[in-house]
Amino acid sequence: MNNLSQIISELLTGGKVTKVIGYVKSGSRSKPFISSKAEDAGKFIMDETCVNNLAVYLTKDEIMKQGKVAVVAKGCDIRAIVALIQENQIKRDDVYIIGVNCQGVKENFDSNVLAAKCTPCKVKTPAVYDVLIEMEKPKSEPSKENKKEEIEKISAMTDAERFEFFEKEFEKCIKCYACRQACPLCYCEQCIADKSVPRWIESSATKRGNMAWNIIRAFHLSGRCIGCNECERVCPQDIPLSLLNKKMSMVAFDEFGYEAGMDMDAPTLTGNYDIKDKEDFIQ
Amino acid sequence: MEEKIITKENLIKLSTDLVNEGFNVIAPSEKGYTLLQTDPLLSLSDSQPLPKSPFKGYLFPKTEPLFYYKKGQHDYEFVDVNLQNVKNIFLAAKPCDAASVNILSKVFNWDYKDEFFDIRADNSLVISMACSTSDEYCFCTSVGLSPVSTKGADLFMIPLAGDKYAIRIVTDKGKSFAEKYSKYFSDGNSVESEKVLAGIKAPEQSFDTAKVKDWLDKNFESEFWNGIAATCLACGQCAFSCPVCHCFDIVDEDYSYKEGRRMKNWDACQFGLFTEHASGHNPRDNQAKRYRQRISHKFKYYKDKFDEVLCTGCGRCTRGCPVSIDIKEIVTEINNLN
Numbered sequence: 001m002n003n004l005s006q007i008i009s010e011l012l013t014g015g016k017v018t019k020v021i022g023y024v025k026s027g028s029r030s031k032p033f034i035s036s037k038a039e040d041a042g043k044f045i046m047d048e049t050c051v052n053n054l055a056v057y058l059t060k061d062e063i064m065k066q067g068k069v070a071v072v073a074k075g076c077d078i079r080a081i082v083a084l085i086q087e088n089q090i091k092r093d094d095v096y097i098i099g100v101n102c103q104g105v106k107e108n109f110d111s112n113v114l115a116a117k118c119t120p121c122k123v124k125t126p127a128v129y130d131v132l133i134e135m136e137k138p139k140s141e142p143s144k145e146n147k148k149e150e151i152e153k154i155s156a157m158t159d160a161e162r163f164e165f166f167e168k169e170f171e172k173c174i175k176c177y178a179c180r181q182a183c184p185l186c187y188c189e190q191c192i193a194d195k196s197v198p199r200w201i202e203s204s205a206t207k208r209g210n211m212a213w214n215i216i217r218a219f220h221l222s223g224r225c226i227g228c229n230e231c232e233r234v235c236p237q238d239i240p241l242s243l244l245n246k247k248m249s250m251v252a253f254d255e256f257g258y259e260a261g262m263d264m265d266a267p268t269l270t271g272n273y274d275i276k277d278k279e280d281f282i283q
Numbered sequence: 284m285e286e287k288i289i290t291k292e293n294l295i296k297l298s299t300d301l302v303n304e305g306f307n308v309i310a311p312s313e314k315g316y317t318l319l320q321t322d323p324l325l326s327l328s329d330s331q332p333l334p335k336s337p338f339k340g341y342l343f344p345k346t347e348p349l350f351y352y353k354k355g356q357h358d359y360e361f362v363d364v365n366l367q368n369v370k371n372i373f374l375a376a377k378p379c380d381a382a383s384v385n386i387l388s389k390v391f392n393w394d395y396k397d398e399f400f401d402i403r404a405d406n407s408l409v410i411s412m413a414c415s416t417s418d419e420y421c422f423c424t425s426v427g428l429s430p431v432s433t434k435g436a437d438l439f440m441i442p443l444a445g446d447k448y449a450i451r452i453v454t455d456k457g458k459s460f461a462e463k464y465s466k467y468f469s470d471g472n473s474v475e476s477e478k479v480l481a482g483i484k485a486p487e488q489s490f491d492t493a494k495v496k497d498w499l500d501k502n503f504e505s506e507f508w509n510g511i512a513a514t515c516l517a518c519g520q521c522a523f524s525c526p527v528c529h530c531f532d533i534v535d536e537d538y539s540y541k542e543g544r545r546m547k548n549w550d551a552c553q554f555g556l557f558t559e560h561a562s563g564h565n566p567r568d569n570q571a572k573r574y575r576q577r578i579s580h581k582f583k584y585y586k587d588k589f590d591e592v593l594c595t596g597c598g599r600c601t602r603g604c605p606v607s608i609d610i611k612e613i614v615t616e617i618n619n620l621n
Contacts (some may be wrong), residue, residue, distance in 0.1 A: 060480055176520050178519070
């Protein structure tokens with residue numbers, strides 16, 4: 001922890017960054033914290049409770065307008081930062097990345113199990129950072145959940161069964177848009193769900209309004225979702241959003257060999273075409 | 284307060300009767316407050332956890348049609364919604380949720396009597412239960428409530444030893460209910476139940492709402508608000524999981540060119556576009572202004588208008604906040620500033 005505090009203190013006193021976005025303790029959890037004061041340096045921590053994807057703050061004008069910011073970021077968070085750079089939302093120079101050699105974080109604070117996303121994680125040591133810090137060794141156990149298996153089970157359903165499955169899940173949706181707000185890749189200044197003239201996506205939390213919203217969000221994230229699972233974590237209705245989003249990123253990989261947020265210089269999947277792209281689906 | 288006794292066995296029989304009579308019997312289950320006919324009852328004890336969502340959705344649904352319309356050649360045909368068949372019984376509600384009914388009723392009976400809320404509330408009976416599961420996020424005692432408060436309840440249950448419950452009759456509605464189903468009740472006295480209540484640990488009081496309101500009255504422009512809730516993501520979780528938040532949006536939805544319906548949907552003052560005008564101007568264009576609004580509405584404006592604090596201290600806003608913004612912490616800070 002001294003290491004992190006020292007790094008932050010130096011960054012702020014030296015004026016290298018205008019503010020630091022990191023985590024501080026909050027009861028038995030942690031929470032995001034933004035500070036431009038060097039004297040706050042000692043408050044920052046990095047442990048298994050630090051689950052939030054702080055990259056979400058990098059697309060907010062209020063936070064970025066004063067100049068370069070530093071952000072504490074795990075491998076998954078850095079994938080989001082890289083994806084934002086790929087999509088020209090921020091420049092590499094806008095952010096000082098305090099990368100974390102991550103050993104896993106908790107999503108459910110009432111349990112002693114790490115998040116399901118951490119078990120198959122390939123970016124525990126991130127590829128991109130300005131400085132790398134260690135985190136406190138997790139006290140929780142790795143998760144035994146297998147999302148891929150769950151997805152394969154659902155893929156094996158008939159179209160009708162699958163539609164019914166998701167219709168039932170999305171019926172619980174209350175249109176709080178926490179999924180959208182927590183997602184670093186949902187940065188549209190005007191979200192299509194908020195456009196009212198004309199209204200494209202029903203705002204009512206009805207069966208059809210919920211299907212429309214959740215499916216369209218999954219579509220807009222196809223090939224862009226970096227798998228931080230924040231959407232599922234923040235959903236107050238416990239809707240298994242990761243199933244849909246992970247399925248779409250599996251399709252992006254299987255069909256196009258593409259993974260978002262892995263290579264800063266790679267063109268985005270849906271923002272680019274290649275003369276060698278498959279055309280066999282055009283009948 | 285008149286007290287009856289009901290055994291656990293009789294309570295189950297009574298609940299089954301009520302379900303068969305067509306009541307929506309709503310009780311805490313693993314999924315929250317759900318219908319007894321679809322989800323099994325969690326053990327009815329003072330130590331069952333606070334359901335993740337409040338039961339306000341049964342009185343003020345997340346989405347509901349106000350009327351249906353059909354376009355004719357030259358005019359519209361309107362069809363009203365029929366709410367007469369709704370009858371709810373809230374069973375073993377937490378005191379912080381029971382209190383919400385009285386509090387919400389004030390705004391829904393202000394300059395316009397909201398029949399959509401009133402019909403549902405009038406046809407609902409609230410049976411609350413003493414609570415012993417307060418955690419670090421609860422603060423009912425700071426907003427004039429407690430784990431044994433009977434505010435908003437028609438009947439109040441206290442678990443006793445030996446698989447039985449004391450039921451205290453709080454309102455006339457509760458009395459009529461007890462009389463109608465008197466075969467399930469026996470007479471009680473308050474000796475044992477008082478002992479149980481005395482043993483319930485309440486959260487320590489963190490702030491004084493009078494002090495807080497006093498500060499809010501004078502400090503709209505205070506520097507305290509600068510940068511408050513800077514990490515807020517402007518999702519609607521706090522408002523939607525709050526037992527007493529009640530802002531709504533009205534929209535018309537077409538089924539086709541010729542038919543549609545007018546909907547009343549939950550809205551949240553924390554949404555970025557909540558106060559955007561048709562002109563494009565937005566008076567609350569940053570999170571600090573929006574958060575100031577949230578605190579002021581709950582601890583000042585609602586008190587000014589209706590003499591109620593728009594908060595029951597259930598702590599759901601903080602427990603569910605994606606970035607753990609703690610309303611108790613912030614209001615306590617305000618209390619201490621005064």
